[in-house]
Amino acid sequence: MNFSEYPGFQLSDIDLIIKARIDRSQIQMLCKLVEGLGHLGVVTTTNKELGEVMIQTTKQCWPELKEAIEKMPLQVEFG
Secondary structure, three states: OOHHHOOOOOHHHOEEEEEEEEOHHHHHHHHHHHHHOHHHOEEEEEEOOOOEEEEEEEOOOHHHHHHHHHHOOOOEEEO
16 A cells, blocks of 8 residues: 555554553463454563553454453453
């Protein structure tokens, strides 16, 4: 996709980064479960000791991804 064809378009209009906290023992499971959802997002650990992660997604995918994460057998604190 050539973004120069869309005047005023910025990637920041679609990209979304959500910060979250989870028990450090559950980080790997969260990564695997989100990875299994395919196109909805990517989880990156930002501070393993504190259980801090970053979820990279888009504004369009976030509602579906958030709902899926909330249904997972994990305690995830967004914010």
